[in-house]
Amino acid sequence: MALMITDECINCDVCEPECPNEAISLGPEIYQIDPGRCTECVGHFDEPQCVQVCPVACIPVNPAHVESRESLWRKYQRLTGKPQTGMPAPGTETARP
Numbered sequence: 001m002a003l004m005i006t007d008e009c010i011n012c013d014v015c016e017p018e019c020p021n022e023a024i025s026l027g028p029e030i031y032q033i034d035p036g037r038c039t040e041c042v043g044h045f046d047e048p049q050c051v052q053v054c055p056v057a058c059i060p061v062n063p064a065h066v067e068s069r070e071s072l073w074r075k076y077q078r079l080t081g082k083p084q085t086g087m088p089a090p091g092t093e094t095a096r097p
């Protein structure tokens with residue numbers, strides 16, 4: 001699933017630089033997540049980085065973009081140009097430096 005930012009966002013700007021997929025940007029009023037680029041951090045980290053840092057917990061799952069872990073993994077491969085190798089088991093992915 002892609003995540004989304006709700007209007008509780010206080011525009012603190014801490015999530016944007018944490019996103020490994022450059023999916024977060026400042027919209028007309030608050031920050032927003034591009035569902036085409038959000039992999040829920042699959043492929044990069046075990047946990048969604050934006051959720052970890054958001055001080056007001058305003059980043060839920062986007063109900064309009066429900067995706068399986070496999071589909072998130074394919075999105076990660078598409079975004080990074082990585083070859084179509086098998087999906088690692090949850091928790092075995094390594095964070096990129």
Ligand code: SF4
Nearest residue numbers: 019038040041048050
């Ligand atoms: Fe970016 Fe990960 Fe947050 Fe998605 S879950 S917006 S990929 S930091």
Ligand code: SF4
Nearest residue numbers: 009010012013015054
């Ligand atoms: Fe908004 Fe949370 Fe991102 Fe701060 S961390 S800009 S409050 S979504």
